[in-house]
Amino acid sequence: MIEIEARLDELRALGLHRRTRLVSGPQGPHVLLDGKPVLLLCSNNYLGLADHPRVREASADAAMRWGVGAGASRLVSGTMTIHRRLEERLATFKRREAALLFGSGYLANAGVIAALARPGDVVFSDELNHASIIDGCRLSRAEVFVYDHCDVEHLAWGITHAEGRGALIVTDGVFSMDGDVAPLQEIVELAQRHRLRVLVDEAHGTGALGPDGRGAAAAAGVEDQVDVIVGTLGKALGSYGAFVACDLRMSRYLVNAARTFIFSTALPPPAVAGALAALDLLEERPRRVQRLEANAQALRDELTREGFDLRGSRTQIVPLVVGDAELAMTICESALAQGVFAQAIRPPTVPPGTSRLRIAVMATHRPEELRTAARTLAQAARAAGFEPRSTWVQSPAGDAGAAEEDAVPPRAIPAADGPPPPRSAPRPFDHEAPAPVARAA
Numbered sequence: 001m002i003e004i005e006a007r008l009d010e011l012r013a014l015g016l017h018r019r020t021r022l023v024s025g026p027q028g029p030h031v032l033l034d035g036k037p038v039l040l041l042c043s044n045n046y047l048g049l050a051d052h053p054r055v056r057e058a059s060a061d062a063a064m065r066w067g068v069g070a071g072a073s074r075l076v077s078g079t080m081t082i083h084r085r086l087e088e089r090l091a092t093f094k095r096r097e098a099a100l101l102f103g104s105g106y107l108a109n110a111g112v113i114a115a116l117a118r119p120g121d122v123v124f125s126d127e128l129n130h131a132s133i134i135d136g137c138r139l140s141r142a143e144v145f146v147y148d149h150c151d152v153e154h155l156a157w158g159i160t161h162a163e164g165r166g167a168l169i170v171t172d173g174v175f176s177m178d179g180d181v182a183p184l185q186e187i188v189e190l191a192q193r194h195r196l197r198v199l200v201d202e203a204h205g206t207g208a209l210g211p212d213g214r215g216a217a218a219a220a221g222v223e224d225q226v227d228v229i230v231g232t233l234g235k236a237l238g239s240y241g242a243f244v245a246c247d248l249r250m251s252r253y254l255v256n257a258a259r260t261f262i263f264s265t266a267l268p269p270p271a272v273a274g275a276l277a278a279l280d281l282l283e284e285r286p287r288r289v290q291r292l293e294a295n296a297q298a299l300r301d302e303l304t305r306e307g308f309d310l311r312g313s314r315t316q317i318v319p320l321v322v323g324d325a326e327l328a329m330t331i332c333e334s335a336l337a338q339g340v341f342a343q344a345i346r347p348p349t350v351p352p353g354t355s356r357l358r359i360a361v362m363a364t365h366r367p368e369e370l371r372t373a374a375r376t377l378a379q380a381a382r383a384a385g386f387e388p389r390s391t392w393v394q395s396p397a398g399d400a401g402a403a404e405e406d407a408v409p410p411r412a413i414p415a416a417d418g419p420p421p422p423r424s425a426p427r428p429f430d431h432e433a434p435a436p437v438a439r440a441a
Contacts, residue, residue, distance in 0.1 A: 015325035016346050026051035029365045033341055039373055041359045042343040046208050046316055047288045048364030049238030049278040059239075062273030070266035074101075075255070078266030086272050089279055090243050094214060094229055098251035101272070103264045105203050105232040105242040106132040110139055111260030112228060112244055113170060115253070116197060117142035121167035124158055126150065126182065128175050130201060131349075142167060149175075152186040159194050168197045173216030174204035177350050177358055179313030181209070184220040197227040207236025208316055213282055213289040237282070239275040241267040292316055292363040295370060299361055302374035307389030318359040320377065322386050328355040334380035340373045 011017040024032035027045045031038060049055050062082065072078035083101055090099035102108035113136030117123045121142040125133060128149045137144045143165070145158040159166050169191050171182045184200065191198045202215040210218035213236065217223040228250065233241040244254060254261060282288065296316040303310060303318065311319055322328050325346040332344035335357075342357040350356060357377065361370065378388055 015329065018346075029362055029369075031341075033336075036339075038336065038339050038341040039365075039369060040341055041361070041373060042341060043362065044204070044235040044360055045238055046236040046292055046360070046362055047213075047238065047278075047282065048362050049236070049281060052238065052278070052281060054281060055238055055274045055277045058277035059270040059274035062269045066269035066273075068270065069268050072266065073262065073264060074266045075262055080266070080269060080272075082269050082272045082276070083266060086276050086279075087243070089276060090231070091245060093212075093279060093283070094231070094245035095218075095223060096229070096245040097248040098246060100244045100246075100251050100254055100261065101267055102242045102244065102258075102261055103267060104240070105130075105201070105230065105234070106135075107260035107264060108230045108242040108244055109133050109199075109201060110136040111258035112199065112230065112254060113137055113168065114139040114259065115257040116140075116199070116228075117167045120165065122158075122162040122165045123167060124155055124162075124169045124196075126171045126175075128178060128351075129170060129172055130176055130203070133170050133172070133201060137170070150180065150183055152183055152190065155187070156190055159190060159196070166194060166196045168199060170199045171201070172204070173200045173202045174209065174315050174317065176204050176317065177345060177356070178311055178319050179315045179317030180311070181205075181216050181219075181314065184217055184222050184226070188220075188222045188225045192225070198225075199228040199230065200226050201230045203230070203232040203235060203242075204315070204317060206231040207282055208289065208292060212286050233271065233275040233278075237275050237278040239278060240271040241275065288363045292361065295363060295365050295367060296361045298367040299359065299370040299374055302371040303377070303388075306374060306378035307387070308378070309388075316361040318361070319356045320359065320381070320388075321354055321356040322381070323353055323355060325355040327384060327386060328357060330384040331377070331380045331386065332357055334383055335377050338376050338380065340376045340380075342373075342377060 008017065022034050027043050027050045028048065029040055031040045066080055066082060070078040070080060087099045087101055091097060102111065109130065109132035113123065113133065117140040119141045122145055123137050123140060123142045124145050124147060125137055126149055127146045145162065147155040147158055155169070169187055171187060173184065174181055188198055200217050202217065205215035207213045209216050214223065215229070217226050217229060223229065227246065229245040231243050231245065233239040233243065296318070300310055300313065300318055308320055311321060313319060322331060328344035328346060332342060335342055342359050344355065345358045346355045381388055
């Protein structure tokens with residue numbers, strides 16, 4: 001049994017204890033945080049649609065027409081006309097035959113992966129994939145090969161040594177903590193060569209990348225070659241929930257096999273209507289995507305001038321990696337005191353030794369305020385003893401060494417004759433020991 005207070009004390013000692021902060025008013029570029037006005041640089045409201053008047057109005061009208069809640073799961077009586085309407089629009093937007101709504105991105109990834117892999121199969125997962133992908137892999141009870149981040153050579157080695165047991169390659173399109181983009185063309189080519197399915201999580205790509213904001217797969221020219229695209233309604237589309245875009249046969253299968261779809265109450269009508277209105281705005285005014293790209297470029301340019309290593313980010317997500325968890329918190333609080341809120345991100349959200357400030361840009365920010373914020377963050381870093389122009393090196397023990405001792409690596413493909421993996425052996429998903437998953441008696 002976990003000793004709750006002892007565990008909380010341990011987290012405090014490691015600099016990993018967390019608390020919630022209170023935002024007053026809607027999610028915009030400027031908010032009141034714990035009663036203080038700040039520039040918000042950590043919201044995923046990328047296109048600024050969460051508080052757009054048309055999105056608000058559509059959501060309010062839906063509450064009056066359909067009520068606040070769906071009242072049941074989709075397979076009972078929870079599927080309403082507005083759910084079907086949004087699914088049809090999302091399928092058209094993603095240029096697929098079908099789309100299926102889920103309660104959240106976490107539920108979508110967990111349910112779909114567990115439905116597409118089973119014991120004895122092998123799932124290939126990027127080492128920096130989102131926690132929902134990680135837990136979907138665990139729930140599937142398949143073996144998991146964790147390949148080095150965006151390393152197609154390592155992925156190919158794993159596929160070869162799976163000896164025909166591979167079922168699925170899973171990757172984020174845009175990685176949520178680093179802002180880099182998966183090599184989707186190469187991944188799809190590998191999958192086709194070895195007859196594997198591909199799932200791409202477009203949570204941070206939809207509305208931000210590609211033609212008309214259709215995502216990283218569309219930007220790479222492979223959206224019609226990816227078997228399953230997972231997207232969210234709660235980031236660029238400003239609402240809540242998620243969807244899977246796929247072919248009609250896959251959609252029918254998931255309705256019958258994805259437990260997180262079967263056993264969850266359907267999305268509330270106001271959230272669905274809000275997403276529909278946001279999708280309308282995205283399609284009517286694609287310049288919002290261009291504005292987001294321009295704002296992100298302005299911020300990255302200024303941070304680079306200040307000497308920060310942005311770790312290959314080329315999207316609206318910009319990491320400032322400092323390594324130590326307490327140092328990240330110190331820089332965060334110092335910037336916050338100057339009116340800039342860029343949240344510190346620590347393990348288990350990121351690997352030990354890679355704590356950072358994660359900056360998220362919105363289309364509704366002004367370029368000049370982003371440049372000023374970059375200078376403020378540099379000042380905060382230097383005041384905390386971190387020189388942006390210094391080379392960041394991850395310490396061997398990481399910034400959560402004590403917690404790492406409890407890590408349990410995922411099962412990996414057994415060693416076989418042939419060359420070793422290109423760089424490193426598969427590493428643990430995160431520093432927390434995963435709970436075992438066992439069959440019910």
